[in-house]
Amino acid sequence: MGSRTVDCFEKPELIGEGTYGQVYRAKEIETGEIVALKKIRMDSEKEGFPITAIREIKILKELNHDNIIKLKEMVISPGPDNGIYMVFEYMDHDLTGLLDRPGIRFSVPQVKCYMRQLLTGVHYCHANRVLHRDIKSSNLLIDNNGNLKLADFGLSRRYLNDVNANLTNRVVTLWYRAPELLLGATKYGPAIDMWSVGCVFAELLMGKTIFPGKDEPQQLNLIFGLCGSPDEKNWPGVSKLPGYNTFKPEKPLERRVRETFWCVDKHALELLDRMLTLDPAKRISARDALDAEYFWADPLPCDPRSLPKYESSHEFDTKRKRQQQRLQDDAAKRQRLQHTSQHNRLLPPPQHSGQGYPQMRPGPFRHPQDGNPYGRYNHQNQAQGGGGGGRYANVPYPPPPLRGPPRGPSRFSGVDPRGGGGYGAGGPNYQHGDQYGAPGTRRGSNTMSRDQNQQYNRQH
Numbered sequence: 001m002g003s004r005t006v007d008c009f010e011k012p013e014l015i016g017e018g019t020y021g022q023v024y025r026a027k028e029i030e031t032g033e034i035v036a037l038k039k040i041r042m043d044s045e046k047e048g049f050p051i052t053a054i055r056e057i058k059i060l061k062e063l064n065h066d067n068i069i070k071l072k073e074m075v076i077s078p079g080p081d082n083g084i085y086m087v088f089e090y091m092d093h094d095l096t097g098l099l100d101r102p103g104i105r106f107s108v109p110q111v112k113c114y115m116r117q118l119l120t121g122v123h124y125c126h127a128n129r130v131l132h133r134d135i136k137s138s139n140l141l142i143d144n145n146g147n148l149k150l151a152d153f154g155l156s157r158r159y160l161n162d163v164n165a166n167l168t169n170r171v172v173t174l175w176y177r178a179p180e181l182l183l184g185a186t187k188y189g190p191a192i193d194m195w196s197v198g199c200v201f202a203e204l205l206m207g208k209t210i211f212p213g214k215d216e217p218q219q220l221n222l223i224f225g226l227c228g229s230p231d232e233k234n235w236p237g238v239s240k241l242p243g244y245n246t247f248k249p250e251k252p253l254e255r256r257v258r259e260t261f262w263c264v265d266k267h268a269l270e271l272l273d274r275m276l277t278l279d280p281a282k283r284i285s286a287r288d289a290l291d292a293e294y295f296w297a298d299p300l301p302c303d304p305r306s307l308p309k310y311e312s313s314h315e316f317d318t319k320r321k322r323q324q325q326r327l328q329d330d331a332a333k334r335q336r337l338q339h340t341s342q343h344n345r346l347l348p349p350p351q352h353s354g355q356g357y358p359q360m361r362p363g364p365f366r367h368p369q370d371g372n373p374y375g376r377y378n379h380q381n382q383a384q385g386g387g388g389g390g391r392y393a394n395v396p397y398p399p400p401p402l403r404g405p406p407r408g409p410s411r412f413s414g415v416d417p418r419g420g421g422g423y424g425a426g427g428p429n430y431q432h433g434d435q436y437g438a439p440g441t442r443r444g445s446n447t448m449s450r451d452q453n454q455q456y457n458r459q460h
């Protein structure tokens with residue numbers, strides 16, 4: 001790794017810009033293969049090569065799975081740029097970009113297909129004792145063969161079932177951050193990734209982000225508003241977490257997951273409910289989730305190869321388009337205001353009837369036109385998505401989701417070493433090991449190859 005230069009690639013095109021670097025699509029001159037080049041941002045690094053990049057490289061070199069992005073090599077750019085690039089296999093979309101495409105609708109088999117791939121990748125990480133710590137839809141990359149791969153391991157780390165180990169809670173993008181992290185836990189395990197998976201699942205089902213908090217207190221409010229107040233009964237040990245007294249709701253709140261997602265079929269609801277469980281020790285593991293009825297009841301997940309092919313779409317394009325749209329909207333608003341004020345000068349003063357209040361806007365999960373937030377399922381996509389899902393026909397698509405979650409530091413950077421909340425890394429419901437069957441679609445097995453798992457273990 002690291003012996004070639006970036007000159008081996010041509011026609012770089014910016015496709016992503018994250019916290020840690022820019023990502024380009026480029027063509028390898030010799031082979032014609034399209035790759036993604038992630039430039040490692042060095043400008044703010046006083047202490048040399050960034051630790052996030054070192055972690056990402058180290059962990060990605062060790063992981064080898066169809067649902068994990070492949071790091072092909074590292075290249076350098078000599079000369080004034082003096083940059084270092086990670087070379088990845090190129091993926092046509094990230095899930096945020098795909099969900100934001102106008103008119104995109106996923107059928108039930110499609111959602112199942114993406115979720116199964118996501119859980120298989122997450123399970124592989126957890127079985128190999130790696131926490132991803134930044135699962136979100138823009139880090140789920142999808143190619144035009146329907147393959148979904150987990151990317152961006154910049155915050156990932158290995159973990160041990162060591163009750164004394166303290167980990168930072170300054171991880172995971174806010175909208176996908178588990179309640180134990182928001183409450184300041186420093187002893188946590190794979191359950192934090194499973195919370196993020198639950199948020200992605202809800203996003204796939206509803207077409208929008210479910211917890212779009214502006215800051216940590218609001219994030220917790222949104223979570224408690226849906227999942228109810230945490231207390232010693234539903235989450236033993238929660239009152240010992242550093243943020244509990246500050247952030248616990250003043251009045252007890254009921255859990256409303258089932259009522260809120262009333263329109264989701266019962267197996268999806270059952271699984272979502274177990275992912276969005278406040279107590280990390282009771283939250284479902286990736287392995288158990290793969291065995292959930294949801295994946296084994298009709299309609300079954302579709303074959304990834306049957307998924308529709310789209311022109312490439314990344315979160316970066318979405319952000320750019322949004323910005324342009326905002327500028328256009330602002331200009332149009334200014335023009336309208338100008339026009340109205342000219343027009344008003346010619347009219348008598350308005351008469352208030354008392355009925356002029358704007359209509360209540362729909363709640364975050366309901367769509368009043370048809371009462372069915374399953375707007376994303378239609379006939380066209382049943383055909384595209386490999387059949388099934390016939391219940392969700394021709395209904396309007398929900399309003400565009402909010403995007404761009406803040407990934408700021410947690411307010412609990414000062415860590416309370418006592419704040420373990422009674423669970424160690426890997427809650428009691430999370431069993432590790434590779435006792436799973438061979439890859440396949442039989443229940444109780446999962447698609448992680450035993451060879452891949454063992455290969456990883458041999459290296460460590």
Ligand SMILES: Nc1ncnc2c1ncn2[C@@H]1O[C@H](COP(=O)(O)OP(=O)(O)OP(=O)(O)O)[C@@H](O)[C@H]1O
Nearest residue numbers: 016018019020021023036088090091094138152314
């Ligand atoms: N292999 C790839 N193929 C295609 N696009 C990619 C690839 N890797 C990354 N991208 C695009 O670049 C974006 C940013 O990449 P990545 O998440 O790895 O960088 P980051 O700096 O860690 O970002 P963030 O701050 O959002 O976590 C992704 O959301 C995706 O759109």
